[in-house]
Amino acid sequence: MIVAYIPSSRCSARGSTVRTVQIGAPLRMAGERRTRTNSRSRILDAAAEIVAEIGAGKMTLDAVAERAGLSKGGLLYNFPSKDALLQAMIERMVEDGITEREASRSAHAHRPNVEARCIIASDLAHCGSHSRDVASGMLAAISENPSLLEPVRKVVAEEWAMMRASDCPELSAIAWLAVQGLMSLDMFAISPVTPEDREHILAALDRLLDCRALPAPQ
Known part of the structure; x- marks a missing residue:
C-alpha cells in the first residue's frame, strides 16, 4: 500500500491535519487487469496455433495452457470451458x-x-x-x-x-x-x-x- 501525505485545508497554528489516501489498491487492480489481458492474448494466440495445426476438435485445454506457458487453473480463470475459449x-x-x-x-x-x-x-x-x-x-x-x-x-x-x-x-x-x-x-x-x-x-x-x-x- 502507498500512503500519500495530503495537507488539510483546515490548518491551525498547532499544525496541519494529515490525511492518508490509499492509492496502492487502484494501481494493483490496474496491474491485474493488464496481466489478465496479456494472459488472455497469450491463450488465444496459443489456441489459434493449435487449431491451425490439428483442428478445434482435437484441441485440449491442457495443450493450450502448456503452449501459452500458463497453468490450467490460469487458463480456466480466463476461459472456464473449451466452448468459452472457442467463442472468444x-x-x-x-x-x-x-x-x-x-x-x-x-x-x-x-x-x-x-x-x-x-x-x-x-x-x-x-x-x-x-x-x-x-x-x-x-x-x-x-x-x-x-x-x-x-x-x-x-x-x-x-x-x-x-x-x-x-x-x-x-x-x-x-x-x-x-x-x-x-x-x-x-x-x-x-x-x-x-x-x-x-x-x-x-x-x-x-x-x-x-x-x-x-x-x-x-
Missing part, C-alpha cells in the same frame, strides 16, 4: 476484421462503393494461410455447436446492410459474393484458382466497383 477466438477474429475494415476506409474514401471496398479489403487481409488454417480448423467445432457462429452472423448482417447503402448495391453484392467464393474454396483447400488468376479477378472486381450504377439493359 471467433469474437477476436471478428473484431480484427472490423478493425481492418475501418483502417482501410481512408484509402477508399474518395472512390465509389466505399463500404464494399472496405469490407472486401478486410476479408482479403484475413484470408492468408494462417487465418485460413484457423478457420478451417474451427469447422468441426462449429458443426457441433452452431451458436459459436453468432458473432459472425451479426457482423455479416451488418456488412450486408452497409453494402446495400453503397453507390451501387448490386455491383457491391456481386463483388463481395465473388470474394466470399474465393475464400470458401481456399478454406476447404479445393481452389483451382492460381495466384495469377486471383490477381486478375481482384483487379476486375476493383474496376467493377468503380461503377456507380449497373449498365443500362440493351
Whole structure:
C-alpha cells in the first residue's frame, strides 16, 4: 500500500491535519487487469496455433495452457470451458476484421462503393494461410455447436446492410459474393484458382466497383 501525505485545508497554528489516501489498491487492480489481458492474448494466440495445426476438435485445454506457458487453473480463470475459449477466438477474429475494415476506409474514401471496398479489403487481409488454417480448423467445432457462429452472423448482417447503402448495391453484392467464393474454396483447400488468376479477378472486381450504377439493359 502507498500512503500519500495530503495537507488539510483546515490548518491551525498547532499544525496541519494529515490525511492518508490509499492509492496502492487502484494501481494493483490496474496491474491485474493488464496481466489478465496479456494472459488472455497469450491463450488465444496459443489456441489459434493449435487449431491451425490439428483442428478445434482435437484441441485440449491442457495443450493450450502448456503452449501459452500458463497453468490450467490460469487458463480456466480466463476461459472456464473449451466452448468459452472457442467463442472468444471467433469474437477476436471478428473484431480484427472490423478493425481492418475501418483502417482501410481512408484509402477508399474518395472512390465509389466505399463500404464494399472496405469490407472486401478486410476479408482479403484475413484470408492468408494462417487465418485460413484457423478457420478451417474451427469447422468441426462449429458443426457441433452452431451458436459459436453468432458473432459472425451479426457482423455479416451488418456488412450486408452497409453494402446495400453503397453507390451501387448490386455491383457491391456481386463483388463481395465473388470474394466470399474465393475464400470458401481456399478454406476447404479445393481452389483451382492460381495466384495469377486471383490477381486478375481482384483487379476486375476493383474496376467493377468503380461503377456507380449497373449498365443500362440493351
